[in-house]
Amino acid sequence: MKEWSRIPVSFLNPTAQRRPIAQPQPGANAPSPDDGRQDARPPRTKTQADGSQRVQDVHHLWRSRDNRKGRHAIAVSPSAEGQFLAPPSTNTLRPILHTLWRMLTYYPIWDVSYQVAQWFTWGSVVWVINSFLVWLPSVRPSSAFPGESTNGGGISAFIGATIFEIGSVFLMIEAVNENRTQCFGWAFEETLERNGLLRLRPSSENCTHHHPNKRNLVGNRAIPEGASAHDKPLTPKKFAEAKVLETWVWFPTWHELRHHYIREIGFLACAFQFLAATIFWISGFTALPPIQSALSPRAVDGAYWAPQVIGGTGFIISSLLFMIETQKRWWKPAPYVLGWWVGAWNLVGAVGFTMSGAFGYWHGSKGEYEAGLATFWGSWAFLIGSVAQWYESLVKHPVEKDRDAGEDVVGGEGGGGENGNGAQDVERAEGVTE
Secondary structure (H helix, E strand, C coil), X not given: CCCEEECCCCCCCCCEEXXXXXXXXXXXXXXXXXXXXXXXXXXXXXXXXXXXEEEEEEEEEEEHHHHHCCCCEEEEEECCCCCEEECCCCCCHHHHHHHHHHHHHCCCCCCHHHHHHXXXXXXXXXXXXXXXXXXXXXXXXXXXXXXXXXXXXXXXXXXXXXXXXXXXXXXXXXXXXXXXXXXXXXXXXXEHXXXXXXXEEECCCXXXXXXXXXXXXXCCCCEECCCCCCCCCCCHHHHHHCCXXXXXXXXXXXXXXXXXHHHCHHHHHHHHHHHHHHHHHHHHHHCCHHHHHHCCHHHHHHHHHHHHHHHHHHHHHHHHHHHXXXXXXXXXXXXXXXHHHHHHHHHHHHHHHHHHHHXXXXXXHHHHHHHHHHHHHHHXXXXXXXXXXXXXXXXXXXXEECHHXXXXXXXXXXXXXXXXXXXXXXXXXXXXXX
């Protein structure tokens, strides 16, 4: 099986790598063609009764977005003759329903990626409420009540912009605390009840991401001293015996910014998001009723509508970068990747917020109507993207079909796929090393 790296923008760092995994041999209880027992060989079916699937090969799919969010994706090759048992693909119905249920019952507040999703989700909810308060009076004046647009709209705009700013701060914290070691996040174990087949299961015992740290909201996750991005994952015993270093930082060094982060698409996207949210917050502040009423029309254009246009433009750039990060090439969409849809829906929302600010310069009832309408559909798009990000933050161990296996592969928890030549096309076009 081949190993490849994906670089959608030639002068930036790779955004994805397919790495081989040292796979142990099945134990003494493994089935043998010469075994005289009738039940020695497991049933020749890809899917087992417990939902697991038999696979022949397993590869680690490292992706920069997954790495920031503490996700450990693997690519498997289903085979009725496979000697390994893996969980079902995470894009199938049962795992999807399970994750949707966990969204309602599981609250990992210690996980910074979960915090990012929550802040943007609730911020989007506030903006949806704001859009109703601002737009409905233009659609149905009979339903308006005193202060609906000025007081309700202004206060909700300030709250929504503030929540977006806090979410962007967590987004930057997530970006500068990406994992620098080769964290696999899975373990093999022999299953005697399956005639010696080796089961692949999620394991956090030697995970070096900070996300499993439950002791505090933001804090350190121990890693072995001297570990590097090229090291193989340690066994739990060696990991427990190793000296530890801090993996949590609040600010990267100037050297890291110049030589590493400036070439990371994900970090650049987070930086644009943070700068845009900061500028956009100005419009939320000036939307407060006491400030808004004290500004002249010209001052409103400069202090209220202009930050919306500039901030919205920054949101557009950030969303595009997040989409490119998940793609094979900068121009080729990746609708089979869940992270791509997060960026795509945020792009729609960013366009809506930018148009809302632009329509604000169109004074009169028609301009107010169009500005409110753009905020309405833009806020709903942000909400959809944020909920998708919430879902993504809970799926820490995605299982995907291997593209090199000649079958469709799913690059996330969305649908779709490409033909079996997809990975080979990447190899030829992007200088893959074997």
